[in-house]
Amino acid sequence: MIGFLKKKKGIKMGKFYLTTPVYYVNDAPHIGHAYTTVAADTLSRYRRLLGDNVFFLTGTDEHGSKILQAAREKGLSPGQLVDRMVQRFKKLWDKLLISYSDFIRTTQQRHVRVVENVILKLYEKGDIYKGTYSGWYCVPCESFWLESQLLEGRLCPECKREVTRVEEESYFFRLSRYQKPLLDYYSKHPDFVLPPSRMNEVVEFVKRGLKDLSITRLNLEWGIPCPLDKSHSIYVWIDALINYISALGYSQDDVRFSTFWPADVHLVGKDILRFHAIIWPALLMSLGVELPRMVFAHGWWMVKGEKMSKSKKNVIDPEWIVDRFGPDYLRYFLLREVPFGEDGNFSPSLFVKRVNSDLANDLGNLLNRTLSLVVRYCGGKVPSPAKDFPEDGRVREKVKNLASQIKPFMEKLSFSQALSCIWEVIGETNLYLDRCAPWRLAKEGKNERMQTVLYNVLETLRIFSILLFPFIPSGARKIWNQIGMKDEIESQTIKDGVEWGKLPPGIETRKGEPVFPRIKKEDFYETERKS
Numbered sequence: 001m002i003g004f005l006k007k008k009k010g011i012k013m014g015k016f017y018l019t020t021p022v023y024y025v026n027d028a029p030h031i032g033h034a035y036t037t038v039a040a041d042t043l044s045r046y047r048r049l050l051g052d053n054v055f056f057l058t059g060t061d062e063h064g065s066k067i068l069q070a071a072r073e074k075g076l077s078p079g080q081l082v083d084r085m086v087q088r089f090k091k092l093w094d095k096l097l098i099s100y101s102d103f104i105r106t107t108q109q110r111h112v113r114v115v116e117n118v119i120l121k122l123y124e125k126g127d128i129y130k131g132t133y134s135g136w137y138c139v140p141c142e143s144f145w146l147e148s149q150l151l152e153g154r155l156c157p158e159c160k161r162e163v164t165r166v167e168e169e170s171y172f173f174r175l176s177r178y179q180k181p182l183l184d185y186y187s188k189h190p191d192f193v194l195p196p197s198r199m200n201e202v203v204e205f206v207k208r209g210l211k212d213l214s215i216t217r218l219n220l221e222w223g224i225p226c227p228l229d230k231s232h233s234i235y236v237w238i239d240a241l242i243n244y245i246s247a248l249g250y251s252q253d254d255v256r257f258s259t260f261w262p263a264d265v266h267l268v269g270k271d272i273l274r275f276h277a278i279i280w281p282a283l284l285m286s287l288g289v290e291l292p293r294m295v296f297a298h299g300w301w302m303v304k305g306e307k308m309s310k311s312k313k314n315v316i317d318p319e320w321i322v323d324r325f326g327p328d329y330l331r332y333f334l335l336r337e338v339p340f341g342e343d344g345n346f347s348p349s350l351f352v353k354r355v356n357s358d359l360a361n362d363l364g365n366l367l368n369r370t371l372s373l374v375v376r377y378c379g380g381k382v383p384s385p386a387k388d389f390p391e392d393g394r395v396r397e398k399v400k401n402l403a404s405q406i407k408p409f410m411e412k413l414s415f416s417q418a419l420s421c422i423w424e425v426i427g428e429t430n431l432y433l434d435r436c437a438p439w440r441l442a443k444e445g446k447n448e449r450m451q452t453v454l455y456n457v458l459e460t461l462r463i464f465s466i467l468l469f470p471f472i473p474s475g476a477r478k479i480w481n482q483i484g485m486k487d488e489i490e491s492q493t494i495k496d497g498v499e500w501g502k503l504p505p506g507i508e509t510r511k512g513e514p515v516f517p518r519i520k521k522e523d524f525y526e527t528e529r530k531s
């Protein structure tokens with residue numbers, strides 16, 4: 001349960017701190033990056049709807065060999081490369097309507113200062129010692145591997161690329177010390193890692209034993225110098241993990257830090273779960289800082305059964321899609337098509353099928369048909385409802401229960417299930433409109449009944465738009481505006497906004513362009529060809 005409400009007298013406002021990973025800026029963002037960020041944005045917007053004080057952090061991971069290598073390949077300095085790439089990420093987040101509260105870059109002074117403090121604290125605690133690292137290193141994954149862990153042909157077990165031999169002096173973090181405390185913590189907090197299958201993997205891994213972790217690299221010019229010894233720089237993963245507390249001003253601004261820490265959710269992909277579920281909590285234990293409440297590991301988007309990656313040249317560029325179809329289609333597809341936590345296949349035909357059927361047909365047509373009828377039979381104004389019929393009550397009950405129905409799904413980050421609940425009621429509303437057939441009622445002169453039906457459908461659309469705002473903020477806002485609502489959709493909360501009957505009769509509707517135009521497969525390929 002991630003719902004965290006301070007039960008103070010009269011105040012029912014909670015804080016909610018959630019994070020995405022800080023992304024490597026060796027290249028432009030792809031669907032994988034967009035996926036985590038869209039999910040985090042949807043959850044942030046949903047928590048705001050619940051009335052929480054949300055802090056949503058994203059950012060970029062800018063140090064390390066991987067960035068240095070990419071900069072060299074492009075003939076740039078690492079600083080030039082990261083400054084350039086960070087703009088690509090920010091531009092994409094703007095286009096996707098990502099409502100982050102803060103964007104941290106690991107090259108910022110505010111971060112570097114905290115990393116230095118953390119290292120000194122770990123050292124004071126007796127958890128850092130000097131030794132020699134001898135093993136293998138995967139630059140694309142920025143990960144250390146033992147000989148025994150490598151795949152045949154000396155390949156990285158994670159990304160299956162070549163690894164490099166490393167034999168150097170290094171500072172180590174006593175990770176082995178935390179094996180038992182971690183196992184105790186997992187058993188007391190079974191929801192610390194979700195989905196549950198991932199928690200089991202983590203527990204099994206830790207049970208096999210933890211080795212101390214090399215946390216510095218010798219003579220690596222692109223990293224934060226180790227405050228204990230300037231010939232070393234901090235291992236990029238340690239540097240990166242600390243972003244979750246440096247952004248809140250850990251060791252700098254206690255009030256800000258204690259307002260939002262601990263994180264309610266760290267959203268990560270399954271490939272980087274171990275860093276978040278083992279190393280990160282061990283570091284926090286050593287620092288004496290409370291642990292995050294949940295680490296959620298989502299699956300991968302694949303293309304023809306393979307993980308998307310730049311080296312395989314099978315990357316789908318989210319920016320093309322957003323430029324061509326706007327932010328909602330991509331957001332909706334990513335969250336609806338595949339249960340969060342599982343892997344999914346990305347293909348243009350699945351994309352086109354999904355958005356046409358759900359957004360253009362079910363939701364878009366419901367809106368268009370209703371608004372056309374309102375223009376035709378009610379002079380474009382929201383009509384007044386009159387006496388209820390039993391079928392009105394049935395639809396109304398379904399819509400009224402929707403917010404509480406999706407709540408448990410949203411708490412478990414089951415976005416696709418939450419959306420499927422909403423779509424069930426959209427389907428019911430379409431049936432209601434068909435059955436009641438207000439066009440026939442108008443012809444038969446049953447105006448009161450016709451107006452009641454149209455009012456009810458407009459009111460369900462108003463409630464849908466609030467509940468859909470976290471998922472498809474652009475389209476939800478357009479629906480809200482087209483049915484004539486004047487105040488800002490952002491200011492709505494589930495508590496007040498989802499009450500039945502808040503749509504004021506008499507206001508002018510504003511039918512405009514279709515909110516969710518149908519798309520064709522050719523549009524998709526056209527986009528691909530052009531770019």
Ligand code: MSP
Pocket residue numbers: 020021022023024031032033035036061240241242267268269270271272299300301302307308309
């Ligand atoms: N910099 C580290 C994270 C440090 S967090 C303290 C990193 N960056 S990354 O840019 O390589 O990846 C960030 C996220 O994108 C990961 O959560 C990863 O799982 C996700 N994805 C990368 N490719 C993906 C897919 N093909 N599908 C879904 N998400 C995947 O790791």
